[in-house]
Amino acid sequence: MALRGLKLPHKRSLLHxxxxxxxxxxxxxxxxxxxxxxxxxxxxxxxSYDTDFDRIPTVRRLEPDPEQEME
Numbered sequence: 538m539a540l541r542g543l544k545l546p547h548k549r550s551l552l553h554x555x556x557x558x559x560x561x562x563x564x565x566x567x568x569x570x571x572x573x574x575x576x577x578x579x580x581x582x583x584x585s586y587d588t589d590f591d592r593i594p595t596v597r598r599l600e601p602d603p604e605q606e607m608e
Contacts, residue, residue: 547574550573551570553576553577554569554570554572554574557572557573557593561589561592561593563589563592564589565589568587568589568590572593572596575595581595581597582596582597582598582599583596583597583598584599585598585599585601586600
């Protein structure tokens with residue numbers, strides 16, 4: 538991914554996701570990619586049942602309200 542000629546959208550976010558994945562062994566890669574994109578976009582909150590996000594200092598996890606899911 539570090540090849541100069543390789544063109545990927547949001548390449549820096551992908552590289553950051555790999556760093557997060559290596560730094561936080563409890564994170565799945567897709568969760569690390571989510572965190573990387575959140576940080577790129579300046580998003581600090583996520584609506585999720587996945588408690589692994591609670592251990593990431595830049596993320597505030599909110600649990601979905603089951604009552605609202607019924608609507």
